[in-house]
Amino acid sequence: MRLVSAEDVRAAATRIHGHVVRTPLTIGPSTDRPFLLKPESLQPTGAFKLRGATNAVARLNDVQRRNGVVTHSSGNHGLALAWAAVRQGVACTVVVPEGAPGVKVDRIRAAGARVVMVPPVERRSAAEALVERELLAFVPPFDDARVIAGQGTVGLEILEQSPEVTTIVVPVGGGGLASGVATAAWTVHPGRVRVVGVEPETAADAAESLREGRLVTWEPERTHRTMADGVRTCLSEFTFAHLSTRLDGIVTVTEDEIADAVGALAHGSRLVAEPSGALATAALLAGKVETVPGRPQATVAVVSGGNIDPGLFARLVVADRP
DSSP: OOOOOHHHHHHHHHHHBTTBOOOOOEEOSOSSSOOEEEEGGGSTTSBTHHHHHHHHHHTOOHHHHHHOEEEEOSSHHHHHHHHHHHHTTOOEEEEEETTOOHHHHHHHHHTTOEEEEEOGGGHHHHHHHHHHHHOOEEOOSSSSHHHHHHHTHHHHHHHHHOTTOOEEEEEOSSSHHHHHHHHHHHHHSTTTSEEEEEEEGGGOHHHHHHHHTSOOOOOHHHHTTSSOGGGOSOOOHHHHHHHHHHOOEEEEEOHHHHHHHHHHHHHHHOOOOOTGGGHHHHHHHTTSSOOOTTOGGGEEEEEOBOOOOHHHHHHHTOTTOO
């Protein structure tokens, strides 16, 4: 299979310019382990997903633009595709599983998408049916070259903003973000910048896949044990191919370390992060990825998103959390 290239990422950066926020680098919450943050939580939709969705919509042909796009999601990707499509004059349909949080469904509708509610087990088949019946263009959450190239612009910006960077730490769920960032680093500065992925211990299918040298899929009963709901999805063959050749390493963090990182980002960096978005910070604060003393610009943690339930956020940011 053809992997995404640095040229694909650069082209995506041109397409999404003016449609997404070029997020800044900010100081991390630790004085003992200095590093910078790339807060993708500052995107209009609250997560990095807007980059890949915007690039995918920009690459539609005329027929696809007239017919519209569809995806299945109850979270950040559905919202991102709705936002990107409507702002480029393209109709969007999001298939959402019944039981999804009402606040997320409301945000997708508010962004201008048509929402189709189905039983959870029918989400993909329902989207595929709409592709056949209404000739909609399917935009998957991560298993797509256009999406991966768009997510790779996170890495491209980091390389431009911090020329001294030697390590980028990134969350891993379906692998789209990590694939894109690793592609940017691996092909723009081969051998100079390492990219390290982070997963929860309770949803570590990617770590096992890379260790075994083959794609390993965990059942939902296992991955749903983590509070980091944005990374409960397993890798695909396509993202595994990227990570197995381009990711420099992967570490896991505990649920307590994730919770502590959400609190540290709030108190120390004044950032709202969802548990999935705090994974890279958790790994660095726990000492699972080394930093360079006195050189925070050498290490950058991607804060992938900030769409967190207010009640959960309030519990996690209490200083004396049990």
